Amino acid sequence: MSGILTIDRKQLVSQAVRVREGIPTIAVVKNNAYNFGLELAVEAFLEAGISAFATTSLKEAEAIRKMTDDSMVFLLNPTTEFASVRRLDLSITLPSLAYYEKYQEELAGISVHIEYAGLFNRSGFDNFGEVEQVLHHQAQMDEAERFFLEGLWCHFGYADEFDGNYEIERKNWLGFLAGFDRLDITPEFVHSQNTASFVRDGLLPGHTHTRLGIGLYGSKPYSGLNDEMFVQPFELYSSVVQIRDMDENMPMGYGGSFVAGRRTKVAIVDIGYGDGVLRKRAEYDCLINGRRYPIVSLMMSHMIVEVDETVATGDRVYIYHPEMRLDEYTFKGVGANSEQLATLNYNTLTKEITNES
Ligand SMILES: Cc1ncc(COP(=O)(O)O)c(C=O)c1O
Numbered sequence: 001m002s003g004i005l006t007i008d009r010k011q012l013v014s015q016a017v018r019v020r021e022g023i024p025t026i027a028v029v030k031n032n033a034y035n036f037g038l039e040l041a042v043e044a045f046l047e048a049g050i051s052a053f054a055t056t057s058l059k060e061a062e063a064i065r066k067m068t069d070d071s072m073v074f075l076l077n078p079t080t081e082f083a084s085v086r087r088l089d090l091s092i093t094l095p096s097l098a099y100y101e102k103y104q105e106e107l108a109g110i111s112v113h114i115e116y117a118g119l120f121n122r123s124g125f126d127n128f129g130e131v132e133q134v135l136h137h138q139a140q141m142d143e144a145e146r147f148f149l150e151g152l153w154c155h156f157g158y159a160d161e162f163d164g165n166y167e168i169e170r171k172n173w174l175g176f177l178a179g180f181d182r183l184d185i186t187p188e189f190v191h192s193q194n195t196a197s198f199v200r201d202g203l204l205p206g207h208t209h210t211r212l213g214i215g216l217y218g219s220k221p222y223s224g225l226n227d228e229m230f231v232q233p234f235e236l237y238s239s240v241v242q243i244r245d246m247d248e249n250m251p252m253g254y255g256g257s258f259v260a261g262r263r264t265k266v267a268i269v270d271i272g273y274g275d276g277v278l279r280k281r282a283e284y285d286c287l288i289n290g291r292r293y294p295i296v297s298l299m300m301s302h303m304i305v306e307v308d309e310t311v312a313t314g315d316r317v318y319i320y321h322p323e324m325r326l327d328e329y330t331f332k333g334v335g336a337n338s339e340q341l342a343t344l345n346y347n348t349l350t351k352e353i354t355n356e357s
Pocket residue numbers: 028076155193194195196211212213214215221
């Protein structure tokens with residue numbers, strides 16, 4: 001047996017219900033739904049009462065549309081694929097004044113969400129004055145030539161940090177929204193909050209939806225949060241293929257990557273970086289029979305774990321487990337939650353969905 005990723009579908013549904021707390025939510029399902037699998041996640045989130053989805057890719061947006069006729073499907077990245085947007089009834093970002101000036105004619109009848117750049121600044125309008133230019137221009141057009149202003153949005157880049165920048169970006173964004181208030185413009189979707197922002201603040205004033213990613217998938221956006229609110233719906237494990245006794249100073253692995261510091265036992269486990277175990281992750285422990293043991297070397301398809309006499313060939317070795325959460329390693333500096341998930345390699349891992357109905 002090599003690496004196995006199990007995803008508990010029922011847990012995924014209940015995690016989505018739990019984290020959104022009854023608030024209308026746009027589920028972020030980009031990058032194959034944080035690598036959970038787009039189809040699995042969209043269907044689970046529909047079951048959890050979510051009817052709006054966001055992704056960065058047109059290909060994924062098309063796949064989502066095939067799964068749901070009546071959900072709002074939002075393309076986060078600026079697009080110029082206007083024919084596909086119309087055909088698939090997608091909603092798109094309006095990312096800048098320059099984009100508007102270039103594509104204003106193509107936008108006729110398309111649902112747009114005006115984006116504010118804020119501190120994150122990946123794209124978006126810099127200030128409300130630029131939006132006023134767009135609105136003024138639209139007002140002079142025939143109705144059939146106008147876009148449909150369906151939403152307003154921005155993304156917070158600091159919500160999982162506690163250095164004061166989140167407060168600044170939140171204040172700037174709320175100031176930007178006040179401009180729409182003054183003009184009495186109230187679109188159907190006003191959304192800015194990722195998991196960290198929503199957990200910190202609840203739904204912000206003037207907002208209609210949250211826009212959640214990682215919390216739906218059961219990981220904490222920052223440390224110190226309660227395990228019961230973020231239930232990890234997956235496990236990653238493999239098994240011990242061999243136990244070897246090592247004398248003091250005996251080397252093992254490429255270039256002697258592990259040298260025993262004393263007489264000891266090691267387990268050879270058939271999962272490695274080729275399956276998506278990050279090298280940084282392998283600086284820490286794995287879980288065997290409920291106990292933690294240090295990973296002492298990582299190879300493409302194996303790793304070496306220093307064990308004791310209780311561990312035997314065939315035992316399961318967990319990299320991620322409810323008792324060994326992925327977010328624990330995020331907070332230890334292994335990499336973002338999404339980075340650890342995105343690296344999992346489905347070409348080599350076996351994926352098993354449990355609790356399907
Ligand atoms: C634009 C945008 N909105 C929302 C999210 C969701 O953030 P999180 O996964 O922290 O909830 C992301 C994630 O990267 C994003 O890029």
